[in-house]
Amino acid sequence: MSAVLEVTGLRKVYEGGGRRVEAVGGLDFTVPAGQLACLVGPSGCGKTTLLKCVAGLMRPTSGSVRLAGEPVTEPPPDMAVVFQEYGRSLFAWLSVADNVALPLKEKGVPRARRAELVRRALADVGLSDAAGAHPWQLSGGMQQRVAIARAIAYEPRVLLMDEPFAAVDAQTRAELEDLIRGLWQRLGVTVLFVTHDIDEAVYLGQRVLVLSASPTRVQDDLAVDLPDRRDQLTTRGDVRFTELRARVYARVQAAKRGERPAPDPSAPPAPAPR
Amino acid sequence: MSRGGGAAARLGRRALRVCALPAGLVALWWAAAASSRSYYLPAPDAVAVTFAEVWFSERILADALPSVVRLLAGFALAAVLGVALGTAIGSSPRLRAFTEPVLEFWRAVPPPVLVPLLILLAGIDDAMKVLVIVSGCVWPILLNTVEGVRAVDPVLADTCRSYRISGFTRLRTLVLRSASPQIMAGLRQALSIAIILMVISEMFASSSGLGFTIVQFQRGFAIPEMWSGIVLLGLLGLALSLAFQRVERSVLDWYHGLRAATRGE
Numbered sequence: 402m403s404a405v406l407e408v409t410g411l412r413k414v415y416e417g418g419g420r421r422v423e424a425v426g427g428l429d430f431t432v433p434a435g436q437l438a439c440l441v442g443p444s445g446c447g448k449t450t451l452l453k454c455v456a457g458l459m460r461p462t463s464g465s466v467r468l469a470g471e472p473v474t475e476p477p478p479d480m481a482v483v484f485q486e487y488g489r490s491l492f493a494w495l496s497v498a499d500n501v502a503l504p505l506k507e508k509g510v511p512r513a514r515r516a517e518l519v520r521r522a523l524a525d526v527g528l529s530d531a532a533g534a535h536p537w538q539l540s541g542g543m544q545q546r547v548a549i550a551r552a553i554a555y556e557p558r559v560l561l562m563d564e565p566f567a568a569v570d571a572q573t574r575a576e577l578e579d580l581i582r583g584l585w586q587r588l589g590v591t592v593l594f595v596t597h598d599i600d601e602a603v604y605l606g607q608r609v610l611v612l613s614a615s616p617t618r619v620q621d622d623l624a625v626d627l628p629d630r631r632d633q634l635t636t637r638g639d640v641r642f643t644e645l646r647a648r649v650y651a652r653v654q655a656a657k658r659g660e661r662p663a664p665d666p667s668a669p670p671a672p673a674p675r
Numbered sequence: 676m677s678r679g680g681g682a683a684a685r686l687g688r689r690a691l692r693v694c695a696l697p698a699g700l701v702a703l704w705w706a707a708a709a710s711s712r713s714y715y716l717p718a719p720d721a722v723a724v725t726f727a728e729v730w731f732s733e734r735i736l737a738d739a740l741p742s743v744v745r746l747l748a749g750f751a752l753a754a755v756l757g758v759a760l761g762t763a764i765g766s767s768p769r770l771r772a773f774t775e776p777v778l779e780f781w782r783a784v785p786p787p788v789l790v791p792l793l794i795l796l797a798g799i800d801d802a803m804k805v806l807v808i809v810s811g812c813v814w815p816i817l818l819n820t821v822e823g824v825r826a827v828d829p830v831l832a833d834t835c836r837s838y839r840i841s842g843f844t845r846l847r848t849l850v851l852r853s854a855s856p857q858i859m860a861g862l863r864q865a866l867s868i869a870i871i872l873m874v875i876s877e878m879f880a881s882s883s884g885l886g887f888t889i890v891q892f893q894r895g896f897a898i899p900e901m902w903s904g905i906v907l908l909g910l911l912g913l914a915l916s917l918a919f920q921r922v923e924r925s926v927l928d929w930y931h932g933l934r935a936a937t938r939g940e
């Protein structure tokens with residue numbers, strides 16, 4: 402499989418207000434087409450920053466992001482983002498169905514097909530009954546699902562999700578996890594999924610990238626060698642699942658303590674600190 | 676029966692609530708007029724009779740209608756101008772930096788201060804009068820629009836960018852809609868300024884209009900007629916304000932719902 406997403410030497414330094422924060426400190430990784438990769442890392446380590454750079458919403462300080470070989474300088478077509486601040490990413494003046502339909506309209510999807518996509522996406526996230534409601538009439542978890550429905554109705558080739566299940570209850574969360582896996586398998590979409598939840602990362606992903614504390618680097622990159630057919634009971638009871646979870650947990654703890662990733666002899670030398 | 680009766684009773688109570696204070700004030704006016712017997716303070720019934728005599732005639736077409744037309748034309752022009760300029764300034768940091776000092780100045784100037792200047796400008800023709808109205812009421816619209824456009828939520832702006840929603844759709848569905856509460860607040864202020872300026876522009880150097888007529892009556896010591904003109908102005912203001920409320924309620928339906936939801940109903 403060819404790499405659809407290549408992140409090379411990505412650095413992002415926030416400057417302003419007399420503060421200088423190096424959020425992302427030299428990231429290198431590639432994601433092959435059709436992979437479901439999960440990113441875990443401690444809070445404030447730069448996950449959202451990374452995702453925004455990948456989405457073309459923010460210019461990195463140095464380094465580059467390439468999508469299908471093309472450098473990303475602006476939001477590319479065929480990419481959808483589910484933002485961490487899901488509530489603020491919905492149009493309060495539009496109904497739920499119109500929120501989902503708006504990007505499709507802008508993309509030029511014909512009316513009948515649009516209606517079908519909206520109907521199906523809302524059914525997928527269990528919100529068929531809420532189509533006519535306004536976002537502020539829904540609970541936080543339901544708003545989150547509207548944002549997810551909007552992203553999947555868009556039928557992107559690359560889907561970026563920033564802690565999309567943070568506001569939903571455990572039961573809905575399990576359902577949405579299976580929904581994302583189902584959609585991923587059905588649509589062949591490449592998914593970059595940010596989460597705090599180690600269990601979720603291992604359950605969902607084909608691969609888990611553990612990020613270090615800010616300025617973030619790749620602390621660990623492990624393949625999740627669980628069977629492709631997963632279900633909440635048997636997969637989570639699997640011995641291999643427990644092993645993987647323990648390993649990711651240990652790496653995240655190490656990242657929180659501020660341990661730097663072991664220098665990779667094959668990697669280019671890090672720039673000397675000034 | 677009981678439901679219909681209940682509804683009628685509710686309606687009756689509501690009518691009572693709405694009318695109680697105006698009725699009380701008219702009664703007070705009556706008492707004041709009767710006790711003072713002042714030439715300048717006619718009783719309400721005299722004013723009502725005069726009102727019918729004066730305004731249920733071709734005068735309503737000759738004097739009231741041109742006023743209303745100028746008022747609405749000036750208000751509409753100011754709305755278009757204020758929203759267009761405000762959107763441009765609010766969207767561009769460079770344009771904002773350039774215009775900021777001037778805008779700050781206008782924000783600090785209360786509109787009535789402009790009246791003497793506008794009187795000088797208010798010529799005899801319609802265009803001048805409309806211009807006076809526009810120049811007075813464009814400011815609250817402009818300033819509020821700038822504020823509203825600046826306050827567009829960055830997450831929502833990023834959402835539009837990532838779904839490649841741009842140009843006219845972005846303007847219509849993101850910028851203007853999210854600024855609409857401020858724009859409506861600006862329009863509301865502008866409407867009352869527009870009424871004031873309409874009257875003022877007609878009181879000087881004019882040959883028609885409500886303001887002109889009221890001043891004519893006053894100069895001719897036609898006191899009940901003068902009062903009837905003032906009443907008509909009040910009714911006009913009330914009608915415009917009610918119409919505006921209706922429009923606002925439908926435009927900002929979502930906003931009131933959102934506010935209620937975040938306050939916890």
Ligand SMILES: Nc1ncnc2c1ncn2[C@@H]1O[C@H](COP(=O)(O)OP(=O)(O)OP(=O)(O)O)[C@@H](O)[C@H]1O
Binds near residue numbers: 416443444447451485
């Ligand atoms: N606009 C900004 N200006 C300055 N600093 C910023 C800005 N955005 C983020 N940061 C800083 O960059 C670092 C990484 O932030 P980021 O939001 O990417 O973290 P995160 O991993 O997404 O955190 P969380 O898991 O809590 O969402 C933080 O230290 C934060 O304070």
Ligand SMILES: [Mg+2]
Binds near residue numbers: 448449450485563
């Ligand atoms: Mg984040």
